[in-house]
Amino acid sequence: xAVKRSKKNPYLMPAIIAIALIVVLIAIITLTGKRxxxxxxxxxxxxxxxxxxxxxQNIEIKQDLSKKSEQERMQYYCGNFFNIINSxxxxxxxxxLYSEYKENYFPTLANFERYLKENFPSNxxxxxxxxxxxxxxxxxxxxxxxxxxxxxxxxxxxxxxLQEKDLNDYVISFSRNSAVREEE
Amino acid sequence: MAINPDFRLKVRHFIRDHYKPVLIVLAxxxxxxxxxxxxxxxDYTGKPITTxxxxxxxxxxxxxxxxxxxxxxxxxxxxxDKYVGxxxxxxxxxxxxxxxEDCKKNFYGNNYxxxxxxxxxxFDGNTKRYAIQNxxxxxxxxxxxxxxxxxxxxxxxxxxxxxxxxxxxxISYDKDKNxxxxxxxxxxxxxxxxxxxxxxxxxxxxxxIDKYSFIMYQVxxxxxxxxxxxxxxxxxxxxxxxxxxxNEVRPNVDDVQIVLQPGESKELILSFDKFYDSVxxxxxxxxxxxxxxxxxxxxxxxxxxEIENAIxxxxxxxxx
Numbered sequence: 001x002a003v004k005r006s007k008k009n010p011y012l013m014p015a016i017i018a019i020a021l022i023v024v025l026i027a028i029i030t031l032t033g034k035r036x037x038x039x040x041x042x043x044x045x046x047x048x049x050x051x052x053x054x055x056x057q058n059i060e061i062k063q064d065l066s067k068k069s070e071q072e073r074m075q076y077y078c079g080n081f082f083n084i085i086n087s088x089x090x091x092x093x094x095x096x097l098y099s100e101y102k103e104n105y106f107p108t109l110a111n112f113e114r115y116l117k118e119n120f121p122s123n124x125x126x127x128x129x130x131x132x133x134x135x136x137x138x139x140x141x142x143x144x145x146x147x148x149x150x151x152x153x154x155x156x157x158x159x160x161x162l163q164e165k166d167l168n169d170y171v172i173s174f175s176r177n178s179a180v181r182e183e184e
Numbered sequence: 185m186a187i188n189p190d191f192r193l194k195v196r197h198f199i200r201d202h203y204k205p206v207l208i209v210l211a212x213x214x215x216x217x218x219x220x221x222x223x224x225x226x227d228y229t230g231k232p233i234t235t236x237x238x239x240x241x242x243x244x245x246x247x248x249x250x251x252x253x254x255x256x257x258x259x260x261x262x263x264x265d266k267y268v269g270x271x272x273x274x275x276x277x278x279x280x281x282x283x284x285e286d287c288k289k290n291f292y293g294n295n296y297x298x299x300x301x302x303x304x305x306x307f308d309g310n311t312k313r314y315a316i317q318n319x320x321x322x323x324x325x326x327x328x329x330x331x332x333x334x335x336x337x338x339x340x341x342x343x344x345x346x347x348x349x350x351x352x353x354x355i356s357y358d359k360d361k362n363x364x365x366x367x368x369x370x371x372x373x374x375x376x377x378x379x380x381x382x383x384x385x386x387x388x389x390x391x392x393i394d395k396y397s398f399i400m401y402q403v404x405x406x407x408x409x410x411x412x413x414x415x416x417x418x419x420x421x422x423x424x425x426x427x428x429x430x431n432e433v434r435p436n437v438d439d440v441q442i443v444l445q446p447g448e449s450k451e452l453i454l455s456f457d458k459f460y461d462s463v464x465x466x467x468x469x470x471x472x473x474x475x476x477x478x479x480x481x482x483x484x485x486x487x488x489x490e491i492e493n494a495i496x497x498x499x500x501x502x503x504x
Contacts, residue, residue, distance in 0.1 A: 015199065015206075015207055016203075018207060019203075019206065019207060019210060023210075026213070026214060026217060029217060029218070029221060062230065065232070066230040066233075070234045070235060073232065098340075100335070101337060101338050101339065101340055134331060134333060134348065135236065135238075135315025135331070136315075137313070137315075137336060139336060139341070139346055159336075159346060160340070161337050161341060164232055164234075166232065167231070171337065173340030174341075175341045175343075177342055178342075
């Protein structure tokens with residue numbers, strides 16, 4: 001009696017090879033750009049990674065902002081500006097000021113930094129009482145609260161003026177003397 | 185470590201029996217992974233969505249045209265930009281040349297100096313920003329609301345109060361197809377020829393001047409008697425001058441005394457509330473409490489007695 005041999009499937013081997021190739025491709029794609037643990041990075045490489053992370057973060061912020069209403073975006077920009085000040089990143093905050101406003105009130109970064117140190121509480125929280133659009137600029141009436149000292153701290157109301165050039169791309173100015181304490 | 189032959193066999197059998205769906209799932213996964221990577225790598229190019237639509241009228245329900253046609257909207261925006269630029273740069277002659285002949289004549293009385301004074305008052309020597317919003321469009325006139333304000337971005341409103349000036353501009357083409365504007369809320373004017381008369385008084389309406397939020401009539405009053413005729417002095421219990429429009433009578437908004445001495449003629453402007461783009465048309469002017477008197481002092485204390493002793497009292501309507 002003849003023994004019936006199982007017939008080999010002609011597609012089996014190509015299929016296995018294709019699957020293997022796909023798995024390898026996925027691994028390559030996933031691991032692209034990632035370095036093995038333990039390898040040391042040069043400063044340039046660190047800077048590149050930072051820039052890439054920053055870029056990625058910016059894209060995510062833009063995507064998030066694109067879903068917000070213009071009122072929410074203005075609140076975000078204003079809040080973001082004062083968060084930057086809270087974190088003492090004066091250079092970054094200074095770069096967001098409208099150029100003519102800078103010329104008028106803070107010709108140098110040092111002026112700006114001194115003003116903030118002298119007049120702004122070390123940590124602030126904002127609440128918005130009004131937001132109005134005038135063409136392509138927005139005028140925000142903002143209450144600034146001293147979060148460290150509460151009611152005993154330096155609390156004041158101020159105007160913030162914003163112009164949105166693009167998503168997460170804006171210039172800002174504020175009523176400079178609102179934060180200046182009156183002589184006692 | 186050697187793989188269990190039984191397990192190896194099971195895997196082989198599984199792959200042999202199900203390689204097609206496995207292949208498809210993996211291929212789909214790969215494609216999705218690649219698309220995801222491609223999209224994440226791209227810069228986000230979405231533009232901020234705002235409520236700023238300067239060429240979509242606010243009052244579209246009453247407008248004959250829903251919005252400013254795209255072919256001309258840029259032209260209009262540039263026109264207003266140019267006008268404000270001239271005013272900012274104190275090039276008043278160039279700004280004056282952009283004003284319609286009708287506006288020059290009927291709003292400024294062809295007085296260039298009056299126009300300059302008007303602009304200087306608006307711009308007060310500072311460089312202003314502006315914001316426009318199409319308001320409504322009526323018979324070839326494109327009405328824009330124009331807000332004029334200080335450069336708040338440059339000052340951050342430091343030591344300033346948040347205020348702005350607002351007026352309506354009417355943009356249209358003149359007979360030579362050049363763009364012209366009417367400023368200061370002036371919309372246009374019409375020559376009229378309406379008259380009402382009796383033994384005491386003759387009233388003629390000769391001109392209609394349309395501002396955006398009110399209508400003004402140029403009226404000639406002629407006293408045909410040797411008595412004093414009182415048309416408006418605020419000393420009667422009832423309203424004195426009104427504009428009949430639809431089912432209502434809108435009072436005259438000018439707080440002016442109209443008293444004609446014997447034989448006297450007077451030309452006056454009477455104003456009434458009416459939006460230029462409203463559908464309702466005025467039916468006429470009603471002079472509701474005209475008094476013919478010999479003794480008139482204009483005194484509140486004696487007014488009642490003087491009205492009681494009037495020679496005659498009547499109401500007169502000029503129908504349009």
